[in-house]
Amino acid sequence: MKATAPCSILLVGLFIFVGCQSPVAVDYDLTEIERIHGYATFKIDTREDRENYGSIALSPLVDRRISYAILNNLEAKGYGSEANADFRVNFHTLTKNQTEVHDLGYGPAPFGRKPYFGDYSYGRLFIDKYEEGTLVIDIIDTASNRLVWRGAHTRRLQQKALNAVEAQIVVDAILLNCPPL
Numbered sequence: 001m002k003a004t005a006p007c008s009i010l011l012v013g014l015f016i017f018v019g020c021q022s023p024v025a026v027d028y029d030l031t032e033i034e035r036i037h038g039y040a041t042f043k044i045d046t047r048e049d050r051e052n053y054g055s056i057a058l059s060p061l062v063d064r065r066i067s068y069a070i071l072n073n074l075e076a077k078g079y080g081s082e083a084n085a086d087f088r089v090n091f092h093t094l095t096k097n098q099t100e101v102h103d104l105g106y107g108p109a110p111f112g113r114k115p116y117f118g119d120y121s122y123g124r125l126f127i128d129k130y131e132e133g134t135l136v137i138d139i140i141d142t143a144s145n146r147l148v149w150r151g152a153h154t155r156r157l158q159q160k161a162l163n164a165v166e167a168q169i170v171v172d173a174i175l176l177n178c179p180p181l
Contacts, residue, residue, distance in 0.1 A: 026177050028149040035141065036087075036148055036179045042074050043085035043142075050090060058093055065164050066091060069171035070137065077175075087139050087148070094134040095157065102126040133157040137174050149178055 028036070044067050047060065058066070070089055071081065103125055132154060139149035151174040162170070 023154050024151065024173050024176070025154075026149075026151045026174075026180075028180050029147075032141065032146075032148040033180060036139070039079065039086040039179070041080045041082040041085040041087075043081065043083065043088050044070055045088055045090045050092065059161065062161050062167070065162060065167040066135070066171060068164070069168040070175070072168065073171055073175045085142060088142055090138040090140060092136055094136065096132050096134075098130055098132045098156075100128040100130075102128070131157045135170055135174065137171070139178065149180070151175060151178060 047063055070091065074089070075081065133156075134152050134154045136150065136152045138147055140146065141148050153170050153174045155170075
């Protein structure tokens with residue numbers, strides 16, 4: 001009897017752990033790991049530099065918040081900010097419309113049962129449409145001008161923009177595994 005309690009707790013914990021999906025995705029070039037570990041200085045691309053790579057969907061206010069969050073995170077890891085840096089940091093956002101359909105099963109008949117009124121039952125569907133946003137942070141080697149590390153964070157967008165604290169939390173989550181071990 002006592003042995004089943006720890007087993008059931010372990011089983012429930014395993015289901016909770018497996019059911020959780022991280023909103024952060026990281027990818028990097030395995031051949032560049034030694035170079036990444038040798039980096040000491042960085043430079044964050046300006047808004048004007050990033051406009052050359054594609055359209056910018058961020059407002060200048062949110063753009064500055066994310067830049068400061070990246071600066072704070074990398075300086076806390078011991079990197080220095082210089083004009084002639086070992087690597088550049090570039091970031092951009094992507095948005096996409098999502099739809100979730102939740103089938104809540106069948107409900108009871110509202111008007112009665114057979115044989116008098118027929119079998120009236122109804123299906124309950126809940127359709128949720130929302131916008132999903134992804135913040136992508138790229139680490140680019142300045143010597144080769146090649147992408148060596150990329151991290152992304154995806155979440156459901158809200159009506160209000162990211163404030164400074166939320167931006168720092170998202171950036172810290174993305175840069176948690178930078179540099180890779």
